[in-house]
Amino acid sequence: MVLATQSPALLDHFDAEEVVVVERDEGATTLRRLVPAELQDWLAEYSLSELYDKNVLGGRP
Amino acid sequence: MKRLYVVVEGSTEESFVRSRLRPHLVDRGASLVEPIVVTTARSRDGHKHRGGGFWKNWRRDIEEIYKRASGPDAWVTTMFDLYGLPADFPELEEIRGSSDPEKKVATAERALERAVQGFADGRWFVPYVQRHELEALVLACLDDLRRMLDSKADLQGLSALSAEIGETPPEDVNDGASTAPSKRLVRHLPGYDKVVYGEYALCEVSMLALAQRCPHFGRWLERLVAIVSSTVA
Numbered sequence: 001m002v003l004a005t006q007s008p009a010l011l012d013h014f015d016a017e018e019v020v021v022v023e024r025d026e027g028a029t030t031l032r033r034l035v036p037a038e039l040q041d042w043l044a045e046y047s048l049s050e051l052y053d054k055n056v057l058g059g060r061p
Numbered sequence: 062m063k064r065l066y067v068v069v070e071g072s073t074e075e076s077f078v079r080s081r082l083r084p085h086l087v088d089r090g091a092s093l094v095e096p097i098v099v100t101t102a103r104s105r106d107g108h109k110h111r112g113g114g115f116w117k118n119w120r121r122d123i124e125e126i127y128k129r130a131s132g133p134d135a136w137v138t139t140m141f142d143l144y145g146l147p148a149d150f151p152e153l154e155e156i157r158g159s160s161d162p163e164k165k166v167a168t169a170e171r172a173l174e175r176a177v178q179g180f181a182d183g184r185w186f187v188p189y190v191q192r193h194e195l196e197a198l199v200l201a202c203l204d205d206l207r208r209m210l211d212s213k214a215d216l217q218g219l220s221a222l223s224a225e226i227g228e229t230p231p232e233d234v235n236d237g238a239s240t241a242p243s244k245r246l247v248r249h250l251p252g253y254d255k256v257v258y259g260e261y262a263l264c265e266v267s268m269l270a271l272a273q274r275c276p277h278f279g280r281w282l283e284r285l286v287a288i289v290s291s292t293v294a
């Protein structure tokens with residue numbers, strides 16, 4: 001099941017490896033899986049929704 | 062090609078970095094310009110209950126950015142407000158002890174630089190503290206803001222605000238609890254919304270005009286342009 005969302009609160013119900021960030025780069029849509037190893041230290045302090053708000057995950061409007 | 066991470070306090074700054082600073086610097090050689098928000102609305106409410114200042118969180122965030130940003134072409138800069146520096150900010154007493162705004166920001170920026178030295182690992186850091194807060198830039202663009210508003214009350218408020226500021230340079234508009242730039246905007250413009258009006262004011266003003274009207278900001282911008290456009294690592 002694929003859920004498309006812009007709700008940070010919904011993110012907190014999932015793990016980093018379940019998240020794909022969708023962005024637009026020069027007209028093309030890009031999809032990027034989060035890499036839990038890269039987010040390890042961030043996740044020790046912040047939730048996924050907080051990291052989204054901080055622009056650490058990307059995918060901002 | 063230089064990569065630049067801009068550590069910002071809130072979403073108005075985040076929006077400014079993405080919509081104005083990024084194109085300006087990418088046009089001049091940067092390959093990446095990303096804002097990282099240190100204190101989001103959600104975390105601000107959370108920390109109110111946990112107590113303590115925000116600085117230790119900001120510092121930890123900067124440390125993490127350096128950890129994650131590999132390579133010598135990664136630079137970090139900040140966009141912090143002089144007004145309302147957190148209670149645990151380094152050398153805060155010395156910053157507050159000075160009455161000269163230029164000395165205050167210089168002390169704050171040096172304190173930032175020293176605090177980051179330990180983990181910047183020889184990589185590059187440009188501290189920047191705004192005089193006195195981001196809304197100084199908004200005060201520098203009241204004509205641009207005027208073009209975006211249509212409520213009579215707001216337009217009248219804008220005239221009153223312009224008259225009140227007069228010839229005072231935006232960066233000199235001081236930081237009292239009722240006289241800070243943001244407080245003046247709230248007081249005069251009934252419809253004022255920090256994020257929306259901030260974007261309205263800043264979305265089209267030329268960066269050159271902004272730099273001329275706000276010299277401390279201008280010097281920061283010049284430094285960033287020199288960094289991203291140079292071919293030296």
